[in-house]
Amino acid sequence: MNRLRAPHLLALVFGIAFLYLPILVLVLYSFNASRLVTVWGGFSTRWYAALLQNQALLDAAWLSLKVALVSASLATILGLLSALALARFGRFAGRTLFAGMIAAPLVMPEVITGLALLLLFVGLDAERGFWTVTIAHVTLTACFATIVIQARLVMLDRSLEEAAQDLGATPLRVFLAITLPMIAPAILAGWLLAFTLSLDDLVLASFTSGPGSTTLPMRIYSSVRLGVTPEINAASTLIIALVATVVVLASLLIKRDALSRT
């Protein structure tokens, strides 16, 4: 029963090829010596060298990295708290509104969230820049982190926690010694998801950033609008390589963690 039949294999190959060929084309042409995007001029790393000279792009990448690190960490903390509240606190006053606000950013078009946050910042007369972009990203990504951590909390076997409590451990002790280690993979996954979402976001950043704070996606977007350039191909390849490495490492870590548990 478990042998793969030809039509299934075909569907798999076609589906995976559809997902990966565009990315492969991009990676391939980032090593093209010719400036013409469709003419193969031989292998070259000149666009990577050009990238290192592009100070505007490097500044934007550095800013994006800072925003992603800070916002992912804040979002994970908020996500952990919300997940605990939703999974463990039973009913509390305003739970429906709370659950609704957690779910809403997941389906809300980014143009609307971005517009709404900008209008808030303008209303508060806040100076737009690093912190406004970070706040916007926390608001979006905390919801994703909540979902990931909550899913793990709900599946958790409660008997260990109850046993520890019956043996006289304080709630803090139970949380730190039992609950936290058991949901650690989900916390890591939530952080990674928040980090990559923040690194990738164009729309929220465009609305909430100020004149001096251009993030990497904003920089890429403004040059991409003018057409395909080999330099952006090189930048994209580096981002893809970074993200792929992190995701594969993380999933291996989580898998090892799952194996050591069983």
Next chain:
Amino acid sequence: METGTSLPGRGWPAPRWLVVGLPYAWLLAFFLLPFLIVLRIALSDTARALPPYAPHWTGWAEVWGFLQALDLESFATLIADTLYLDAYLSSLRLAATATLVALLIAFPLAYSMASAPRRWQPALLILVILPFWTSFLIRVYAWMAILRPEGVLDALLRGLGIIDEPLGLMNTETAVLIGMVYSYLPFMVLPIYTSLERLDRSLLEAAADLGATPFRRFISIVIPLARPGIYAGCFLVFIPAIGEFVIPDLLGGPETLMIGKVLWTEFFSNRDWPLASAVAILLLLILAVPLFAYQHFARKEAP
């Protein structure tokens, strides 16, 4: 929800109110409050100033005065100018088409993943998820290089002698559709795979033993069991596709109307903040329809 003997609440590490209160306060301040402001500005006069809308933020004391000065001008513009109605309709049409095409590609893929040997499945799952983690912007950009005139696709087809003229796909609705299907495909594959993975194979074998044809088995066993996944997948593709901005902006042409792009243009190019806010409010109202439809279906499917 657990009840009775379990831990919640009693003497939690952090006071209970802090665990709930911190994220609650954050969401109220940075999610709910901004929407009230959007609603307020949608109902204000357009002004050529910075910020380009008339009333300034002066606190809640003014709420009554604000209610008296409600201005439906922006909403009237939305109704009077067919541009906005056309944009809403064509967003719905493009999103629905993209959802259908994504379903047609995703279902065979998800079904094959679920039928693959168990030990392959984690690797296949990572293969499908990985592009989703890769930058959205970069994946859309990759299609620009492929679809543009004299781009990779043209060069390939011309090299194979299939076409003589460039296809001219770039900056068309077809390009927008390809971009949306490509970008949202993992959202369709994952829920369908999840529901098929749990499919009890013995049901199929029993049906086969009883003489059901493969087609019959597919229609009466696989499809009904996959239905929750199909609903979830369609929802996850359709909703974000409606408000999409990046894809129609980069792959679409001047005649590609999508509401996310209209909102962006009103805001950044025309600097008409009240009109942009009104577009946002109407978009939210339109999104409420599929949201409630999905909740309805999901509840019906729940055992």
